[in-house]
Amino acid sequence: MIISLLTIIFSSVSGIADIRFKEAFDIILKRLTGNAVNGQMSDKEIILLEIRIPRIIFSFLVGASLSIAGILFQVILKNPLAEPYILGVSGGSAVGAIIAIIFGLSYGIYLTVFSFTGALISVVVLIFISTLGGEMSASVLLLGGVIINAFFSAIVMFLLSIASRGEIQSVVFWLMGDLSQASYKNLEVVFPVVLTGTIISFFLSRKLNLLSLGDEVALQLGVNAKVYGRLILILASLLTATVVSMSGLIGFVGLIIPHIVRLILGSDHRILIPASFFTGGIYLLFSDTLARTLRAPSEIPVGVITAIIGAPFFLYLLRKGRTEIL
Amino acid sequence: MKQIELNNVSFSYGNGWVLENISFNVCKGDMAGILGPNGCGKTTLLRLIYKAIKPLEGNIRLFGKESIKRSEISKKIGVVPQRDISNIPFTVFEIVMMGRYPQTRGISFEKKEDVEIVNKIMVLLDISHFKEKYFNKLSGGERQRVLIARAIAQEPEILLLDEPTSHLDLKHQLECYRLLRKLNSERNLTVLIVSHDLNIASEYCNQLILFRNGAIHDKGTPDKVITNDNLKKVYEIDAFIDSNPFSSKPRITIIGNNKTLNKNT
Numbered sequence: 001m002i003i004s005l006l007t008i009i010f011s012s013v014s015g016i017a018d019i020r021f022k023e024a025f026d027i028i029l030k031r032l033t034g035n036a037v038n039g040q041m042s043d044k045e046i047i048l049l050e051i052r053i054p055r056i057i058f059s060f061l062v063g064a065s066l067s068i069a070g071i072l073f074q075v076i077l078k079n080p081l082a083e084p085y086i087l088g089v090s091g092g093s094a095v096g097a098i099i100a101i102i103f104g105l106s107y108g109i110y111l112t113v114f115s116f117t118g119a120l121i122s123v124v125v126l127i128f129i130s131t132l133g134g135e136m137s138a139s140v141l142l143l144g145g146v147i148i149n150a151f152f153s154a155i156v157m158f159l160l161s162i163a164s165r166g167e168i169q170s171v172v173f174w175l176m177g178d179l180s181q182a183s184y185k186n187l188e189v190v191f192p193v194v195l196t197g198t199i200i201s202f203f204l205s206r207k208l209n210l211l212s213l214g215d216e217v218a219l220q221l222g223v224n225a226k227v228y229g230r231l232i233l234i235l236a237s238l239l240t241a242t243v244v245s246m247s248g249l250i251g252f253v254g255l256i257i258p259h260i261v262r263l264i265l266g267s268d269h270r271i272l273i274p275a276s277f278f279t280g281g282i283y284l285l286f287s288d289t290l291a292r293t294l295r296a297p298s299e300i301p302v303g304v305i306t307a308i309i310g311a312p313f314f315l316y317l318l319r320k321g322r323t324e325i326l
Numbered sequence: 327m328k329q330i331e332l333n334n335v336s337f338s339y340g341n342g343w344v345l346e347n348i349s350f351n352v353c354k355g356d357m358a359g360i361l362g363p364n365g366c367g368k369t370t371l372l373r374l375i376y377k378a379i380k381p382l383e384g385n386i387r388l389f390g391k392e393s394i395k396r397s398e399i400s401k402k403i404g405v406v407p408q409r410d411i412s413n414i415p416f417t418v419f420e421i422v423m424m425g426r427y428p429q430t431r432g433i434s435f436e437k438k439e440d441v442e443i444v445n446k447i448m449v450l451l452d453i454s455h456f457k458e459k460y461f462n463k464l465s466g467g468e469r470q471r472v473l474i475a476r477a478i479a480q481e482p483e484i485l486l487l488d489e490p491t492s493h494l495d496l497k498h499q500l501e502c503y504r505l506l507r508k509l510n511s512e513r514n515l516t517v518l519i520v521s522h523d524l525n526i527a528s529e530y531c532n533q534l535i536l537f538r539n540g541a542i543h544d545k546g547t548p549d550k551v552i553t554n555d556n557l558k559k560v561y562e563i564d565a566f567i568d569s570n571p572f573s574s575k576p577r578i579t580i581i582g583n584n585k586t587l588n589k590n591t
Contacts, residue, residue, distance in 0.1 A: 078412045210424055212414040216407065219378050221480070222400025222428045267416045270435065 051182075056285060058182035058190060059302070062243045063253055063284025065194040067276040068201055070254020071269070072236035075212045076127075076229060077141055080259060081317070084119075084240040085251035087141070088148030092122030093241040094249055095152045098159050098171055112189060115245035119237040122148050177250040177303020179288050186246050193242045197235055198277050204228070205269035212267070250284070250303045252310020257283055259317065327354045328390065329484055329516050330375060335384035337370060344370050345540045348384070352533070354483075357510045357517045359527035361551075362537030363561060368520045369408070371537075372486050375518070376403050389483075400428035404477035406487040410469065412462065418472050419457040422448060425479030444479055450505060451475045452498070466493035474502060478509070484516040485509075492522065499523075503530045528552050528576050536560055552576040 066084065073082040073089070084090045096118025100111045129144040156175070160168055174181075201208070207228055210218040215225035243250075257280040258272065265271050284302070287309070291302040330352040337345045345367045352358050360368050373379050374386060377399055388394050389402065404425070416424075426440045436444075448454035451471045456464070461472060470493050477485055485506070491499040507530055509515040521527045527534060528548035535545040538560045544551050557565045563580055570577040 074414065078414060080414055206427060209416075209420075210427060213412045213416070213421070213424065214410060216373075216378065217410065217412075219396075220376060220400065220403075220405040220407070221424065222397050224396060262415060266420070267414055268420060 054184050054187055055179060055182035055288070058187060058247075059179045059288040060281035060285045061187075061190050061194045062179065062247045062250065063257075063287075064198065064277045064281040065190070065239045065243045066250060066253040066284070067257040067280025068194075068198050068254075068273060069236045069239040071208075071258045071272060071276060072201060072232050072239070073254070074258060075208050075269075076232055076236065078212060078214060079141060080262070081142065081255070081314075083252065083255035084236070084244075085249065085253075086255065086314070087126055087145040088122045088152060089119050089126070089237065089240050090244050090249050090251070091149045091152035091156075093119035093237075093244040094175065095155050095159075096241070097174075097245045098156060100245075101171060101174075102159055102163050102167060109189075111245045112242055116238060116241035118152075119241040119244070120234075122152070123233055123237055173301060174248040175303075176301035177248045177306065178301050179247055179291075180299060181246060190242060190246060193238065197239045198273065200235060201232075202270075202273045204232070205273055208232070208269040208273075209267075212269075248301075248303060251307045252314060253280055253284060253306055255317075256310055256313050328352070329354050329356075329388065330518070331387040331390075332375075333384050333387075335374065335381040335386060337367075337374060337379065337381050343540055345374070348542055350535055350542065350545055352484075352516060352518055354516055355510065355514045356533055357507065357531050358519070358533040358535065359531035360518065360520045360535050360537065361522075361524060361527060361560075362543075366537045367540045368537060369488055372405070372488055372518075372520060375486060376405055397428065400480070402483045404480040404482035404485045406470075406473050406477045406485070406490050408488045408492070410461070410473060415460045415462060417458050418453060418461055418464070419444065419448070421461045421472055422453075422457075422475045422479050425476035428480055443481070444475075447475050447478050450478075452501065467495060467498060470494055471498065471502070482515070484518065487517070487519045489520055489522060491526070499526065506530070524552065524557075524578050528578070529570065529573060548576050552578065 069089075070083045073084060073087060074080050076082070077087075093115040096114035096116070097111055099118075100114040105111070105114065125148060126141070126144050129140065129147070160171060163171065207218070207223050210221050210223050211225060211228060211232070215229065218225045218228075257276050261272055261275045261279055265275055284306070287305045288302045291300045291305050294300055328351045332348050332350055335345060335348045336343055348371070360371065362368055370379070374381055375388075377386075377388075377394070377396070385392055388399065422444050423436060423440065426436055426444065430436060430440065445454065448457055451474060453468065453471050453475055456468065461469065464472065470490060474487070474490055477487075487506075491502050494502060503526055506515075506517050506519070510517050519527065519531065528551075531548065533546070534548055534551040536543045536551050536556060543560050544556050552567060554565060554567055557563055557567075557578070564582050566579040566581055567576055568579070569575065
């Protein structure tokens, strides 16, 4: 928590516009104490309060949300390789969101609803595929994810081919994972969803422990696996869809973060969930700070950064874990 | 007192009966063995008893009640499954501790008593020296002992075990059955074991239920059930049966089989 505060402060002072630590501190302090001078805000104040602060909170929440969603999918599929991006769930919600954008429904609740529907469809298909041969196996699961991703990217291509030039530009940038759309308006949706989702997950954490041992075991120990399995599925899809609909495709966060936290603190969800919430938030905030400062004044999409870090990490896990994971 | 009662229970997964017209009772303090060849519905029977599935016909009464809450079942019935499929890395200690779940509520961490109970059980099952290891990296035999420990940590009134010793070496097999008998006599724990080891079952159980093609072929004391005729009909083997000189329970020596190879005895 302390680290996350420090990162927030760090990234609020790093950026294109040169704002010193002291100035930033003064501006925030002024706001908090309600002593803001009435009338015009200075440029720096506008940048910090209207652009940077919402973006910082937004990227923190997106990272946290993807991490929690990753954990939930891992419980549902009893496999630490599960992750919304790899499983094609992000792809599904992306298609939903793009459909909304192209048909001019990209405002307010519509985007989230479309995106959520897409996410849910891909999860259902995934579970259907992976349980065909009886037990869920990691290889079938990953293959299923690949197929779902391929299918959805075909649909994305199709939608792009019928879209207008202007739409293409915004869709493409969005597809690569883009946090620059952060605004207080977006936060109004993301903040409550992510926070509620995390709190519910936290309260379910003992059940998550049991469910990650298998549905039958959970049942033997008194957890109604069917009901809670569905609840967790909806929760995970909702967390994914809400952030994907506003930030685009940001991959591997839900894989890396829970894995690292497990290595350090263990698999107990009572610890894993809050710890991943903060670690995931910090990680994406850090990546986003990199994304907007590396090639300043232009930006690299943050999805590029997380994929460049994440994909090799995933391969490393696959290789290292051969006997234990697959 | 009857703890488990099955009355004319039948079950099917869709094509043909898996279990047909099963009736038997298990009383408090019984140590009962369920025997039968592979695929004769023994695991399904256990799932019916802990109410993971419902019988299509007939009824099952637990502790004298036909409808019973899931939370009550999990407090009173411990299950040792054949295997565990999860890939999420939990330590042995964490896995055994999950057996305490039904007895504790809320999301708070387990209390000191729970830790003590779990530590004690891990000593009993000879698993405490690897309690910090990851469960999914253990050998088959080590895993089985961990799963047994988890079920005992539930402090149940009934323990259901599905081939609990199939991966254990001789020493741990013996220790496992001794522990079950000890719990059975000291805490009056009711034990129901699915087993392929006829000799051990006849040695330790006071009641045997022999299945054949989803129906009960014979039930009763080991002396009544373990007979040449029964083994021939159910397992298609020829056996020589005498009595164990130490315990005077029936003892089986396999002579040969009359149809196919059979290594389950």
